[in-house]
Amino acid sequence: MTNNQEWWRGAVIYQVYPRSFFDSNNDGIGDLPGVTAKMDYIASLGVDAIWLSPFFTSPMKDFGYDVSDYCDVDPIFGDMSDFDALIESAHQHGLKVMIDQVLNHSSDQHPWFVESRSNHANAKADWYIWADANSDGTVPNNWLSVFGGPAWHWDSRRKQYYLHNFLDSQPDLNFHNPDVVDALLETVEFWLKRGVDGFRLDTANYYYHDVELRNNPPKEDVVEGSIGVRLDNPYAYQLHLYDKSRPENIGFLQRLRGLLDQYPNTTTVGEVGCDFALDTMAAYTQGGDKLHMCYSFDLLTHDSSMTHIRNTMQTIETGLGDGWPCWSIGNHDVERVATRWGNNHDPIAKSKIYMAMLLTLRGSVCLYQGEELGLPEAELEFDQLVDPFGIAFWPEFKGRDGCRTPLPWKNETLGGFTQNNQPWLPIAESQRALAVDMQDGNRDSVLHAYRDFLHVRRGHPELRFGDIEFLYNDDTTLTFLRSFQGKRLYVAINTSHQDKILPVEQTLTVLTLPEAIPSGYVDHHNTVVLPPYSVLLATVNT
Structure with missing residues (x-):
């Protein structure tokens, strides 16, 4: 351990x-x-x-x-x-x-940047990355921002450009200082x-x-x-x-x-x-x-x-x-x-x-x-977006708001997230049926599958600390061994909607998984059988 x-x-x-x-x-x-x-x-x-x-x-x-x-x-x-x-x-x-x-x-409102941009001679003048314009006034080089366009923003106070790898309101700090x-x-x-x-x-x-x-x-x-x-x-x-x-x-x-x-x-x-x-x-x-x-x-x-x-x-x-x-x-x-x-x-x-x-x-x-x-991505209209990344690249890229909508605690209009009728992002209608209160009482839910499998993981040090050796894969199937302190655990994953049958060289003892998790099995031919969307965990017999 x-x-x-x-x-x-x-x-x-x-x-x-x-x-x-x-x-x-x-x-x-x-x-x-x-x-x-x-x-x-x-x-x-x-x-x-x-x-x-x-x-x-x-x-x-x-x-x-x-x-x-x-x-x-x-x-x-x-x-x-x-x-x-x-x-x-x-x-x-x-x-x-x-x-x-x-x-x-940092933010361009951080006191460090406020001081840095004030002139060329202040104590924090080179705490950020400043550069003169080219002779024709263009940006210092071809670096680009992750959020689109040049990674340089003109500052009229210093009459220089500053570097921002992200939003122009997020100036990069100068780690060379x-x-x-x-x-x-x-x-x-x-x-x-x-x-x-x-x-x-x-x-x-x-x-x-x-x-x-x-x-x-x-x-x-x-x-x-x-x-x-x-x-x-x-x-x-x-x-x-x-x-x-x-x-x-x-x-x-x-x-x-x-x-x-x-x-x-x-x-x-x-x-x-x-x-x-x-x-x-x-x-x-x-x-x-x-x-x-x-x-x-x-x-x-x-x-x-x-x-x-x-x-x-x-x-x-x-x-x-x-x-x-x-x-x-x-x-x-x-x-x-x-x-x-x-x-x-x-x-x-x-x-x-x-x-x-x-x-x-x-x-x-x-x-x-x-x-x-198991929440799906929330579908938002353009006028509901607040993410500057999404707004800039709409509609080809809808931004990050769809994965940031409030977590649904209850299957009700405001999802149990708030009592305010105007949450910062809308409650996703598509997610309400998957609310915590709906899954808590359902032993077959994704929530119980997570809880149960995390409990299984805690009980097997091979999964937390062990080495890994891959055995087989195709585009929808993966098998490997996890080994720790002389113990080996065989893992087989089927991510397809079809049964998968895999030969196996090891002699296995299959672990019983909680009911929320579809499990594979080993038949009398010592063959691994994986139903659709199932996992098999088995100890390898020595």
């Missing part, structure tokens, strides 16, 4: 998007007391930790990912005493608490002293930029549907060599790890989005002196084939060394799994089988709120 200081290894982390979780004061926006009020529910799932999306002071241009005060709670979410109460409640329930750290950029790094690490330590157990690091590979501001080369063979590629966004047409994933990032991650090592039992999970994400994940987690875990966007695409899953896993396993991965198939930035991978066919069955797949792979796991209910 792992020791207590490595609780994160094999942990299941439940992502809470506070705005949409539960509204305790009926202003239409979820809040920290709302999370505390539902702590019994989170604990009932059988997860190990909570990841809280940003709740810091912010003008909310990007709904909290534009921070104007790293060390305070935005009033719409409550106050610091509410945060302290949340931490205390989570710990009483045996749950760790991780918070989002948005270190790459040691004072910036010191200040950011102080904000991290502020929350460590407050009792947090770790951090999810937003855009963890974006921190450093090329000081020479060299142009990115074009990307060859841009293919729609490959990881991170949407042809309606010009960002996909560049190979991002110079604006992110720079080698200097390693040194910062080592300093960050050194700080966390002073606070036992804490952890980090970094978000990595780049052209070489799996290699970057390995580099960022190897050696025990950088990040504890990383996750990429490789499982957040539309490709749900078992061929893609196996190739992704084997690629990271080949280069991982002593590093550790964290996997997610859904979060607050992508279309919900039940829609993205379910294609509206058998969404309940598919929600269960993809859950079983995720929870049997090697690594830690992030679960996004609502996945345990």
Whole structure:
């Protein structure tokens, strides 16, 4: 078994998007007391930790990912005493608490940026990335924003451009300035002293930029549907060599790890989005002196084939060394799994089988709120959107609001989320029948499948800590072994609507799974039989 200081290894982390979780004061926006009020529910799932999306002071241009005060709670979410109460409640329930750290950029309303933009000579003049215009007034280089258009915005006060990898209201901090790094690490330590157990690091590979501001080369063979590629966004047409994933990032991650090592039992999970994400994940987690875990966007695409899953896993396993991965198939930035991978066919069955797949792979796991209910993507009209990303790219890309609508607690008009008739995003009619109160009493529901399978996972250290050896796959079927301390567990997954029959060389003893989870079996010919959308777990007899 792992020791207590490595609780994160094999942990299941439940992502809470506070705005949409539960509204305790009926202003239409979820809040920290709302999370505390539902702590019994989170604990009932059988997860190990909570990841809280940003709740810091912010003008909310990007709904909290534009921070104007790293060390305070935005009033719409409550106050610091509410945060302290949340931490205390989570710990009483045996749950760790991780918070989002948005270190790459701040809000343009952060006092640091207000001072930096005021002139060229102030104390924070180079805390952000400023550059002169070209002789013809154009932007300094060809770098692009993830949200569309140039990654440079003209500032009339300084008569210079500043860099923003995301919204122009999210200026990038200059990590080449040691004072910036010191200040950011102080904000991290502020929350460590407050009792947090770790951090999810937003855009963890974006921190450093090329000081020479060299142009990115074009990307060859841009293919729609490959990881991170949407042809309606010009960002996909560049190979991002110079604006992110720079080698200097390693040194910062080592300093960050050194700080966390002073606070036992804490952890980090970094978000990595780049052209070489799996290699970057390995580099960022190897050696025990950088990040504890990383996750990429490789499982957040539309490709749900078992061929893609196996190739992704084997690629990271080949280069991982002593590093550790964290996997997610859904979060607050992508279309919900039940829609993205379910294609509206058998969404309940598919929600269960993809859950079983995720929870049997090697690594830690992030679960996004609502996945345990099998929620589909909410369909919104243009005038209902609030996400600037979605508004900019409508209608080819409908943005992130569809996965961020309020969690349905009850099958009623306002979903039990609020008593305010105008929640910040509309309650999705398509999700109400899947509300918590509807699934709680149904032993065959997705919610019970999650609870039951998480209990199974907890009882088998092979699934939390073990090595993985792939045996067979086609596009809808995957089999592998998980091994730990001399014990081996055979796993077979069928994500299709047809029976699958697989020969097996090992002698197996099939585990009985809870009734909410469709299970395969071994027939008298020692052949594995997998009904549609089923999983088989079996111990390998020695």
